[in-house]
Amino acid sequence: MNEFLKGILDGINSLFGNYGWSIIVFTLLIKLVLMPFDYKSRVGMRKTTKIQPQIAALQKKYANDKDKLNAKMAELYKKEGVNPMSSCLPMLLTFPILIAMFNAMRMVSNEHLVQQTFDILLGNEPVLESWLWIKNLWMPDSPFAAAWPDLNSLNLIPADIWQKALTALPAETVDALSGAVQSATGTVISYESFGTNLRGSIEAIYNTMAAMPTYVEQVSTLPGFNFNLIITTVSVIKNFNGWFLLPLLSAGSQYLMSAMTQPAQTDGQQNSTGNFMKWFFPLFTLYLCFSYTAAFALYWVASNLIAMVQNWGINKYLDMKEKKAADTVAVEGKVK
Numbered sequence: 001m002n003e004f005l006k007g008i009l010d011g012i013n014s015l016f017g018n019y020g021w022s023i024i025v026f027t028l029l030i031k032l033v034l035m036p037f038d039y040k041s042r043v044g045m046r047k048t049t050k051i052q053p054q055i056a057a058l059q060k061k062y063a064n065d066k067d068k069l070n071a072k073m074a075e076l077y078k079k080e081g082v083n084p085m086s087s088c089l090p091m092l093l094t095f096p097i098l099i100a101m102f103n104a105m106r107m108v109s110n111e112h113l114v115q116q117t118f119d120i121l122l123g124n125e126p127v128l129e130s131w132l133w134i135k136n137l138w139m140p141d142s143p144f145a146a147a148w149p150d151l152n153s154l155n156l157i158p159a160d161i162w163q164k165a166l167t168a169l170p171a172e173t174v175d176a177l178s179g180a181v182q183s184a185t186g187t188v189i190s191y192e193s194f195g196t197n198l199r200g201s202i203e204a205i206y207n208t209m210a211a212m213p214t215y216v217e218q219v220s221t222l223p224g225f226n227f228n229l230i231i232t233t234v235s236v237i238k239n240f241n242g243w244f245l246l247p248l249l250s251a252g253s254q255y256l257m258s259a260m261t262q263p264a265q266t267d268g269q270q271n272s273t274g275n276f277m278k279w280f281f282p283l284f285t286l287y288l289c290f291s292y293t294a295a296f297a298l299y300w301v302a303s304n305l306i307a308m309v310q311n312w313g314i315n316k317y318l319d320m321k322e323k324k325a326a327d328t329v330a331v332e333g334k335v336k
Helices: 002-016 019-033 035-050 052-061 066-080 089-121 151-155 159-167 171-185 191-196 198-210 213-219 245-261 268-291 294-335
Strands: 221-228 233-237
Touching: 002 019, 002 089, 019 035, 019 089, 019 294, 035 052, 035 294, 052 066, 089 151, 089 159, 089 171, 089 198, 089 294, 151 198, 159 191, 159 198, 171 198, 191 198, 198 213, 245 268, 245 294, 268 294
Parallel strands: none
Antiparallel strands: 221 233
């Protein structure tokens, strides 16, 4: 599945020539494919919301008898044709596809980061994938991240990606890469070394780049712009990769998504939990998109915006459908 979705993303990019716009189109296509599941989830959520007053009445009446409450709740669900899992099950079915989609984008990101790293080691200017204000989609959209690969980004790349990139290169290029790293650090890198000593090979590659004046200039920091965030210290990079807009947009859109999709709760504890999650997910999203690639943050923003439009459209359609049904019942009642 990962390779299949990666092939689709690469195919879209062959048409658009830019992975930023390709990720947006890719996300839109996946959302359209999964729309029937979203529709079923929304229908189930609306049914559950409609019987909330009855649920609240039962909870109040049988507050001291949990067994009786559960039995009455089951009767209510059966009578109203409501499946308590109907709003969650469709989302659970789509979860593996969303995970595969994320893995596909991560594979593309890792392949490009490895190629950029090899270009730097060979003394060449790396080809960066820019998008609007972002210099390199495969690095975080942040003034605290360089446009060129750093140690943190390289450590996220698994051994098989490094090995695949090496096998695609001519033998003389592999020798040149290995020679550059060995002369700088004394470490020999090869197909085998990435399998047996991945961290050591990556560290040797990074140390080699860190000794190159061109690389040092690209990742150097601005003096006096160091910030202590308690759990870590961050510094503003001279040639920073982005303005931190996508992480902020991802957190903001996540908050709006949570506010739109969170059903009304009559139980006080459930309501408190819902309010907590409404704030937790945006903050967690902000952390993820701050520390991961701009491509991932772009996907998150696009996914949330498309989902909000979908939810608005589905709700409008269901409102019209319910109104039409109510009008039909009213007409039939007058006829009788």
